[in-house]
Amino acid sequence: MRILLVEDDPNLSRQLKQALGDAGYAVDHAADGEEAHYLGDAEPYDAIVLDLGLPKMDGVTVLERWRKDAIATPVLILTARAAWSEKVAGFDAGADDYLTKPFHTEELLARLRALLRRSAGHASPNLECGALRLDPRAARASIDGEPLRLTSLEYRLLHYLMMHQGRVISRTELVEHLYDQDFDRDSNTIEVFIGRLRKKIGPDRIETARGLGYRLVPLPGEATAA
Amino acid sequence: MSAARRRPSLVRRLVILAAGWSAVALLVTGILLTTAFHQASLRRFDLVLSDVTQGLLAGSTVQDGQVVAPLLTDARALRVYSGRYWQIAEHAPGGRMRPLVRSRSLFDQELPVPGEVLASIAADPGKEFYYDTRGPLGQPLRAMAMQVSLPGRAAPVILMAAEDRSPLDAEARRFAYLTAGALVMLGAGILIAVMVQVRVGLRPLFDLRRAIADVRKGKTDRLAGDYPEELEPLAAELNALIVHNQEVVERQRTHVGNLAHALKTPLSVMLTEAHQTPGSLSEVVSHQAELMRGQVDHHLRRARAAARAQAPGERTQVEPVLDELAPTIERVCMPKDVVIDWRAPEDLWFRGERQDLLEIAGNVIENAGKWCKGKVRVTAAPVSPERFTLVVEDDGPGLPPERRGEVLKRGARLDESAPGSGLGLAIVDELARAYGGELTLGDSAMGGLKVELTLPRAEA
Numbered sequence: 112m113r114i115l116l117v118e119d120d121p122n123l124s125r126q127l128k129q130a131l132g133d134a135g136y137a138v139d140h141a142a143d144g145e146e147a148h149y150l151g152d153a154e155p156y157d158a159i160v161l162d163l164g165l166p167k168m169d170g171v172t173v174l175e176r177w178r179k180d181a182i183a184t185p186v187l188i189l190t191a192r193a194a195w196s197e198k199v200a201g202f203d204a205g206a207d208d209y210l211t212k213p214f215h216t217e218e219l220l221a222r223l224r225a226l227l228r229r230s231a232g233h234a235s236p237n238l239e240c241g242a243l244r245l246d247p248r249a250a251r252a253s254i255d256g257e258p259l260r261l262t263s264l265e266y267r268l269l270h271y272l273m274m275h276q277g278r279v280i281s282r283t284e285l286v287e288h289l290y291d292q293d294f295d296r297d298s299n300t301i302e303v304f305i306g307r308l309r310k311k312i313g314p315d316r317i318e319t320a321r322g323l324g325y326r327l328v329p330l331p332g333e334a335t336a337a
Numbered sequence: 338m339s340a341a342r343r344r345p346s347l348v349r350r351l352v353i354l355a356a357g358w359s360a361v362a363l364l365v366t367g368i369l370l371t372t373a374f375h376q377a378s379l380r381r382f383d384l385v386l387s388d389v390t391q392g393l394l395a396g397s398t399v400q401d402g403q404v405v406a407p408l409l410t411d412a413r414a415l416r417v418y419s420g421r422y423w424q425i426a427e428h429a430p431g432g433r434m435r436p437l438v439r440s441r442s443l444f445d446q447e448l449p450v451p452g453e454v455l456a457s458i459a460a461d462p463g464k465e466f467y468y469d470t471r472g473p474l475g476q477p478l479r480a481m482a483m484q485v486s487l488p489g490r491a492a493p494v495i496l497m498a499a500e501d502r503s504p505l506d507a508e509a510r511r512f513a514y515l516t517a518g519a520l521v522m523l524g525a526g527i528l529i530a531v532m533v534q535v536r537v538g539l540r541p542l543f544d545l546r547r548a549i550a551d552v553r554k555g556k557t558d559r560l561a562g563d564y565p566e567e568l569e570p571l572a573a574e575l576n577a578l579i580v581h582n583q584e585v586v587e588r589q590r591t592h593v594g595n596l597a598h599a600l601k602t603p604l605s606v607m608l609t610e611a612h613q614t615p616g617s618l619s620e621v622v623s624h625q626a627e628l629m630r631g632q633v634d635h636h637l638r639r640a641r642a643a644a645r646a647q648a649p650g651e652r653t654q655v656e657p658v659l660d661e662l663a664p665t666i667e668r669v670c671m672p673k674d675v676v677i678d679w680r681a682p683e684d685l686w687f688r689g690e691r692q693d694l695l696e697i698a699g700n701v702i703e704n705a706g707k708w709c710k711g712k713v714r715v716t717a718a719p720v721s722p723e724r725f726t727l728v729v730e731d732d733g734p735g736l737p738p739e740r741r742g743e744v745l746k747r748g749a750r751l752d753e754s755a756p757g758s759g760l761g762l763a764i765v766d767e768l769a770r771a772y773g774g775e776l777t778l779g780d781s782a783m784g785g786l787k788v789e790l791t792l793p794r795a796e797a
Contacts, residue, residue, distance in 0.1 A: 122603075122610075123605055126609040126610060130609065164598055191600075191601035191602060192594075192598065193597070193601075194695070194696065195665070196695050198665050198669065199661045199665050202664065202665045202668055203661075208668065208669075209665075209668070209669055211601075212601040212605040213601055213604035213607075213626065213630050214608070215608065215612070216609050216613075222671075222672075225671060225672035228672075229672070260660070262676075262677055262679070263674070263675075263676050263677070264677075264678060265664075
């Protein structure tokens with residue numbers, strides 16, 4: 112397993128290289144944003160540990176560029192920035208996990224393991240519907256290459272709609288696939304979630320079949336690839 | 338400031354001044370008008386009396402020492418007690434007078450003349466003297482007397498005429514009432530006009546007040562709109578103050594953030610180093626580093642919160658904040674699968690900064706995510722125009738009532754096995770208090786803890 116460690120503090124870098132090496136990973140180290148961007152683009156890493164406050168190029172920018180270059184490598188952000196607004200920005204840029212300094216080495220290793228396991232897990236192919244893309248491996252969706260921010264309930268709903276795109280799916284069917292047995296259900300919640308999805312992917316991608324249910328369709332002019 | 342000591346409002350001041358001035362002006366006008374009217378009618382009245390006397394003077398003759406009055410054709414002078422009288426008299430000893438001839442209307446009465454009038458007549462013959470007296474039926478009379486000499490008679494005679502003045506008085510009274518009524522109406526009209534004028538004139542001031550209230554409520558972040566040249570500098574200064582305030586807050590936050598970031602990496606190094614070289618020293622370092630981290634977090638957040646809660650003019654829509662937080666926290670909680678089901682009305686606004694709502698809601702929901710078995714429910718709902726609640730529930734083990742006080746104490750950590758600094762809810766409690774809100778803990782129907790936050794709401 113090959114890991115890219117991006118950290119500008121020499122002491123912390125030395126310690127982390129040692130800890131990651133002890134845990135059995137091959138570690139490359141980048142001390143600034145430009146080097147990190149280059150390495151991440153060039154080498155096939157299994158995971159990246161990324162600091163945000165970096166010289167030359169900010170960590171969030173580096174991450175956004177990777178994602179724009181279609182680098183799907185799982186990224187764990189390791190930073191002193193602990194505010195929720197910063198965490199939200201990190202995940203919006205395409206991070207897979209976020210750990211704030213100071214931290215315990217075990218926690219970093221545990222999270223890294225989980226990240227690698229997750230990305231190795233499912234091998235299901237990507238789903239597409241027009242400009243809409245869903246990557247079940249990373250549990251991530253994007254539209255025109257822009258990552259969508261979805262809760263797991265919204266993701267589940269979109270996933271189900273994409274698997275059955277073009278078909279009208281009843282509310283009852285959607286509720287059953289959205290919630291487990293013990294979650295309270297009422298059919299109004301489906302409307303709430305459809306509303307939220309429409310806000311995020313555009314109102315015309317989900318058609319309402321009155322009295323029957325909903326149907327996911329590509330926009331007119333978009334190529335269909337089911 | 339107590340109501341008694343407060344200075345009177347501008348509106349009241351202006352209205353009272355204008356009303357007082359108008360009242361005085363109207364009163365003087367009323368008095369002048371009625372007086373002028375009264376005098377004019379009296380002069381006209383006196384002319385009639387003068388005519389009668391002149392008629393007497395022209396027509397009276399002396400035959401055999403007896404004064405003979407002319408035949409006056411005035412019917413009213415013939416009818417008994419009609420109210421119009423005349424009389425020719427002469428001086429009698431003792432400052433009195435004796436009637437010689439009188440109008441039929443007087444019947445057997447005589448027209449009285451006060452002593453001092455009699456004296457004045459004697460002193461100034463040929464001059465007309467007017468006076469008020471009482472007639473035969475107690476009628477108020479306007480009377481005139483004049484001393485003349487008649488050819489053929491040595492002793493002068495006094496010509497007198499009188500007429501009931503009650504029609505005159507009644508007319509004057511009617512005029513006074515009419516004038517008073519008209520002036521009172523005019524006064525009321527002026528008062529209303531003044532009030533309208535003051536309200537309209539001061540409207541920019543009320544607009545300014547409303548605009549400032551909007552800034553404080555968080556509807557806008559600066560005073561907008563055109564103000565008259567007297568208020569424009571004030572509005573500009575207020576805007577400058579608001580901007581300055583925001584800059585100070587921003588600068589403070591930057592300093593605070595820099596300090597936080599500068600301290601956290603060395604702390605990480607200490608923790609990692611201590612962990613990699615076990616021993617009694619590393620245990621102490623490890624423990625102290627943890628304490629420092631807690632202190633840094635606590636005081637930084639506090640400083641930020643205190644700086645922000647004072648900054649006016651901020652409001653934040655609740656729905657997008659939850660929309661950002663829910664997916665983020667689901668990922669932060671990985672590898673545990675946490676499903677966050679959240680609901681918030683679209684038109685619900687928090688009166689405060691987005692960063693703070695993110696911190697408050699983020700920490701509460703993350704705490705629920707840490708303890709839940711897999712499900713977290715978040716519900717935001719308005720409770721009044723001023724407040725809304727944010728309820729966060731989970732299906733975890735919950736918290737027995739007797740331990741709920743501890744969890745809000747700074748640094749308290751109920752279970753060392755759960756990740757995190759243990760500061761989460763205490764930080765939320767402090768932030769909520771900085772905004773005048775509160776945090777209460779209870780049992781959720783889902784089985785776990787229910788955290789209910791009451792927070793200030795801004796108008797949509």
